[in-house]
Amino acid sequence: MYQQSLPIILASKSPRRQELLKAMDLDFKVVLKETDESYPEGLSPAEIAVYIAEKKADAFLGAYAQSIVITADTIVAFEDEIMGKPENAAHAEDMLTKLSGNTHEVFTGVSLIYGEKMLSFYDVTEVSFRPLSTEQIRYYIQEHEPYDKAGSYGIQGWIGMVAVEKIIGSYTNVMGLPTERLYRALSAI
Template sequence: MIKKFPPIILASKSPRRQELLQLMGIDFTVVLKDVDESYPSNLSPSEIAVYISEKKVSAFDQVINDEIVITADTIVSLDGKILGKPENEDHAFEILSDLSGKRHEVITAVSLLKNHQIKSFFEVSEVFFKPINSEQIRYYISNYHPMDKAGAYGIQEWIGLVAVDKIIGSHSNIMGLPTQRLYQELCKLVD
């Protein structure tokens, strides 16, 4: 039997996160808040993701009854260096050139708010890129416009289909929401 959840608010404009929740069969409404996503410089990549996710969920001070608020933050890390969203096409080219032929980590932190209690967790997925050449990188950038994606790529797009050699961990985590873990944590909240 599928679990019935109380009203859920997804605080994310990410179409991928919205699509994943829909695919999970979860009803939700999207409510956005402006949140400063800066973070202390001494944090590890996973600590950064949790810090920002908790900042996002803390913006919801008026939650009614047993509503559940879901926020998330995804970080791409190459050798400990954070690869954020590209500033422009040249920056996207630089990021994807750095990822070519290498292994990197995608960390997504999720925060859940219910009855003034915050529960946060994160998942780490390893992604191994095959070498990709300049022409392939330019093709991807011009056809898929990855400016809104950490690490300058979407795993569900062309580059994920042709350049990703192997994944260790959750595929949906790389898309921005570790759905298996999220479902477990939501079930715990309502049991």
């Protein structure tokens, strides 16, 4: 069992990440800093997720020396396309149309800062969608606000209930934080 010895700071406004830390029985506070989420060309999806998580973590270096700061970034990769958060309804519809009836990968990069050290890792989950009609996709966009979610969907909501046929890997990774890997990393600190 992980015995929390240092205060934990979650550097994320994601309600899903906050829910996951609460479910892990961790005491934490949320501290936000705006970070540019751009990345260099030529990186693999795993490298992009870790690069952005580390970029977010860099903003906290030296600021909370007596705490563990957790940052994360989640992306969806389908074929050669990286799918972040949609810009608008049309962009969300385009992403969900591509994912419909296909299998894609969800990558989450995580960085932990403690003292002057940084530990980073990623997890990947394969997600298969059944085919969705245009009407179903538009209903989801209108009723379930996909704008703060990579790939335009949250597995824990309507899409997860009706569209996800199969996952291979961590469910919590698709939610935005691979809790199994995080728990092991926290235990190692």
